[in-house]
Amino acid sequence: MVKKSIVNPYEVEGKIDYDRLIKEFGIKKLTDADLNRIKKHTGEIHHFLKRGMFFAHRDLNKLLDEYEKGNKFFLYTGRGPSGPIHIGHVATWLFTKWLQDKFDVELWFQFTDDEKFLFYNQSYEDIQKWTKENMLDIIALGFDPKKTHFLIDTKHAGIMYPEAIKVAKKINFSTIKSAFGFTDTNNIGSIFYTAMQTVPVFLPNVLKGENKMCLIPLAVDQDPHFRISRDVVEKLGHRKPAILHAKMMPPITGVEGKMASSKSNAAILTTDSPKEVARKINKYAFSGGQDTIEKHRKLGGNPDVDVSFQWLKYFEPDDKKLEKIEKDYRSGKLLTGELKKILIDKINAFLKEHQKKRKEAKKLVEKFIY
Ligand code: TRP
Numbered sequence: 001m002v003k004k005s006i007v008n009p010y011e012v013e014g015k016i017d018y019d020r021l022i023k024e025f026g027i028k029k030l031t032d033a034d035l036n037r038i039k040k041h042t043g044e045i046h047h048f049l050k051r052g053m054f055f056a057h058r059d060l061n062k063l064l065d066e067y068e069k070g071n072k073f074f075l076y077t078g079r080g081p082s083g084p085i086h087i088g089h090v091a092t093w094l095f096t097k098w099l100q101d102k103f104d105v106e107l108w109f110q111f112t113d114d115e116k117f118l119f120y121n122q123s124y125e126d127i128q129k130w131t132k133e134n135m136l137d138i139i140a141l142g143f144d145p146k147k148t149h150f151l152i153d154t155k156h157a158g159i160m161y162p163e164a165i166k167v168a169k170k171i172n173f174s175t176i177k178s179a180f181g182f183t184d185t186n187n188i189g190s191i192f193y194t195a196m197q198t199v200p201v202f203l204p205n206v207l208k209g210e211n212k213m214c215l216i217p218l219a220v221d222q223d224p225h226f227r228i229s230r231d232v233v234e235k236l237g238h239r240k241p242a243i244l245h246a247k248m249m250p251p252i253t254g255v256e257g258k259m260a261s262s263k264s265n266a267a268i269l270t271t272d273s274p275k276e277v278a279r280k281i282n283k284y285a286f287s288g289g290q291d292t293i294e295k296h297r298k299l300g301g302n303p304d305v306d307v308s309f310q311w312l313k314y315f316e317p318d319d320k321k322l323e324k325i326e327k328d329y330r331s332g333k334l335l336t337g338e339l340k341k342i343l344i345d346k347i348n349a350f351l352k353e354h355q356k357k358r359k360e361a362k363k364l365v366e367k368f369i370y
Contacts, residue, residue: 078110088249139361202238289336
């Protein structure tokens with residue numbers, strides 16, 4: 001029997017069957033018609049959409065109906081600051097930035113320092129350190145400071161808590177238990193937490209006296225929070241958010257599970273040196289190639305399970321180049337080592353820019369914090 005995968009904010013395990021998740025979560029697969037509708041406004045289809053890395057949604061069409069009537073939305077996403085940023089995180093946020101630029105909308109970015117303190121065995125001080133560090137990575141991606149606001153749960157508790165209790169009052173413990181796989185031994189803060197993650201769905205409207213819709217780009221493991229709270233926010237007189245769901249970027253060790261900074265050999269961190277990137281990919285990146293060159297030339301490799309190829313789908317936006325790499329790898333013309341080299345160069349080029357901007361970001365932090 002195939003082991004069932006688990007996907008929720010606190011556990012991602014096994015090989016994820018995304019079609020099954022679509023059914024289980026009650027979300028909708030993005031269709032070509034959806035992509036073309038987005039293209040009407042953006043002028044292009046981002047390669048993450050075209051290649052299915054963003055694969056599903058909730059209420060996208062409602063959001064675009066409104067947008068086409070001239071009603072802008074705002075974007076909301078977030079980060080649990082428990083450690084360093086890896087390239088999987090960056091992927092979702094690069095897409096978020098693309099949405100911000102193309103639709104010319106505000107982004108509210110939540111740092112859930114409360115969440116990571118409650119769920120992880122880390123001190124409050126440690127989490128504060130990572131909050132500061134993680135902000136630099138997000139700023140380095142080039143978000144517009146005039147249109148981007150950072151919310152830090154403990155710092156902004158004064159404006160968030162009054163709204164969080166209204167949400168919390170409408171959710172019972174048994175709902176939380178089944179959505180997140182909790183038991184009676186979970187600490188009581190963790191049970192409340194989902195209310196805090198719900199607040200930014202409508203907080204900008206409360207602060208400004210507006211009634212805009214919210215669009216949340218997220219990795220699909222975060223969907224259970226909003227599956228619970230979409231109904232709740234409506235009961236509170238706010239609008240249900242629309243959501244765009246991304247697949248989990250596969251870890252370096254193979255296409256199962258998700259990348260985690262806590263297993264530092266399984267992830268490329270934004271602070272890794274070019275040497276470190278090359279070392280990790282050469283040593284650990286799961287290969288779909290054959291074990292000898294002779295066999296590889298004869299039988300070819302399998303890009304579908306090859307992590308280097310899967311990652312290039314994120315980092316090589318040029319369709320023609322990517323197609324050629326895929327074809328050459330399948331035929332055996334391109335060897336695993338050569339494929340890895342292409343990926344290493346791509347990632348290092350990205351990180352070189354990123355690390356430069358990350359240094360400059362220190363001066364900008366205050367501009368972003370709400
Ligand atoms: N819980 C998320 C994490 O652990 C952080 C987060 C907060 C988030 N709000 C969000 C992620 C909204 C996506 C969308 O990283």
